[in-house]
Amino acid sequence: MSNLPSVPTTSAPPRRNRPPLAAAVVQNLAMAIVTKEYPSGTALPPAGTLCEMFEVSRTVIREATTALAEKGLVSTRQGWGTVVLDQSHWNLLDPLILDGLFRRHDRLRFLDNLIQIRINLECPMASSAADRLTEEDTARLTEHLESMAGLLDDAEAYAAADIAFHNIIHQISQDAFGRAIVANIQSKALNSAQYSGNPKRADLDATHAAHIRIHEAILAGDAEAAAAAMRNHITQSWSRRRPRGE
Amino acid sequence: MSNLPSVPTTSAPPRRNRPPLAAAVVQNLAMAIVTKEYPSGTALPPAGTLCEMFEVSRTVIREATTALAEKGLVSTRQGWGTVVLDQSHWNLLDPLILDGLFRRHDRLRFLDNLIQIRINLECPMASSAADRLTEEDTARLTEHLESMAGLLDDAEAYAAADIAFHNIIHQISQDAFGRAIVANIQSKALNSAQYSGNPKRADLDATHAAHIRIHEAILAGDAEAAAAAMRNHITQSWSRRRPRGE
DNA sequence: GGTGGTAACTTATCATACAACTTATCGGTC
DNA sequence: GACCGATAAGTTGTATGATAAGTTACCACC
Secondary structure: OOOOOOOOOOOOOOOOOOOOHHHHHHHHHHHHHHOOOOOOOOEOOOHHHHHHHHOOOHHHHHHHHHHHHHOOOEEEEOOOEEEEOOHHHOOOOOHHHHHHHOOOOOHHHHHHHHHHHHHHHHHHHHHHHHHHOOHHHHHHHHHHHHHHHOOOOOHHHHHHHHHHHHHHHHHHHOOHHHHHHHHHHHHHHOOOHHHHOOOOHHHHHHHHHHHHHHHHHHHOOOHHHHHHHHHHHHHHHHHHHOOOOO | OOOOOOOOOOOOOOOOOOOOHHHHHHHHHHHHHHOOOOOOOOEOOOHHHHHHHHOOOHHHHHHHHHHHHHOOOEEEEOOOEEEEOOHHHOOOOOHHHHHHHOOOOOHHHHHHHHHHHHHHHHHHHHHHHHHHOOHHHHHHHHHHHHHHHOOOOOHHHHHHHHHHHHHHHHHHHOOHHHHHHHHHHHHHHOOOHHHHOOOOHHHHHHHHHHHHHHHHHHHOOOHHHHHHHHHHHHHHHHHHHOOOOO
8 A cells, every 4th residue: 555645734843854654654544434444343454464554564553553542533452453433432623534524425514513613612702802802912913914905816825814813813812722623623624625615806805804894893892793793704704615516 | 650550469360451551651741741840842851761760661652652742742853852842732622631731720711711612612502402303302302301300319420411411412413523522521521620529419409400491492492592591501500610719 | 263074862663572462262061 | 052161363562672864962174
């Protein structure tokens, strides 16, 4: 098998010259499990077989299965094997698992679900930001918003700035858990064309207008308006780029 | 160090089902990192030193560091070491990390934050459950609620049934991600006395009454009332058991 | 003073061996 | 035939030693 490349996903700082071999194995097996290639309840091939499949040593295989267990995908029992767990055990926010879910035929169910989670978490965060705003926060948020106006011709750059805009609001809200959850969703889902779509200039203009409205509400200290503006923004932005007819 | 589980001391049966050694190492190191014993940016002791500290082989240490990296606590770089990452990289929903956060001096900040997350996610789930309720769901939810009435004398049993009650609602709502997040919080935080407190009979009576109100709203198909009842329940239940004066 | 090479330390990977656990099978016993 | 214990085979868990590869710091050299 030995599908090497990709080292994907993690934009993590430590850039290695050689990607760890275990990463490829984990990616491959995680994808196979999430897409039901290995049904829950069944056992993965034994370590020795996996060694041959991926042409690596048992050290690497053990590392991979440890990572899979950490993601809640499998559970190993000495003398029994490495059994695939039910979806209810999966760490759904894990980047690799998210990526796998986006490739399933029922991906739209998960995408809609993620948007709902974002609404549930980000609207209260916008409210909280409106309540807790300091002068320093005001300057930072305003400055960033104004810099975004210059990126309306570059969809990719605007998307990155978009995430940063939301992230600033999350920081102001001081909601560490909500921020961690949404950041996970955003940073990893962005790579998926299913999630981020292919925005046109008109889409970016509409998005930017929505950002301005959120900014206004937060600066006015109007918690309710901030939540409403955020809800509108997320809902309408998703309705513009949601894949149709699946 | 070597904080191994207690050994039965008897010579004959060499304790069956011995827990993996790596688990103890992971627990120990994760706790040390979360409680800032190892500050972010610094490197963990090298593998050889850790072997001596925990009296295990490099195999186990390697597995432990893999698990820690999977939790977002550390990042290993060949030739450099295993460096502790900033809190923004941590997987805050991980059971071990949650447990560590609950032992910090600023634990109350995280506990309040978790309650807020639960409110943000569970209220819409209650609404959704009220909208999607089927006859089968009705029977299951009602049956479970009635069985809980008999557990009001056993705080521990009622707490378990409490979680199950919420879980049934989550299932009905069909919000897979919200369910996964809240389930993580609940199942792991329950062990913490800081989170679950020490409920008295009067507390359980009040909680049960709130459960009945939620049940009524959902069965009536009143989404708005269900969300309101859920919000009331979570808020007041927390205000009853929240640690004071920290 | 700058430069390049080298030594020392680190993680990454491999190979091998053995221990511990689980299951199935094959006996023998009643 | 039903029950029960020993055994064998397969699996993960752990230990050990060796080698490869990446990083840093130091030191001789120009």
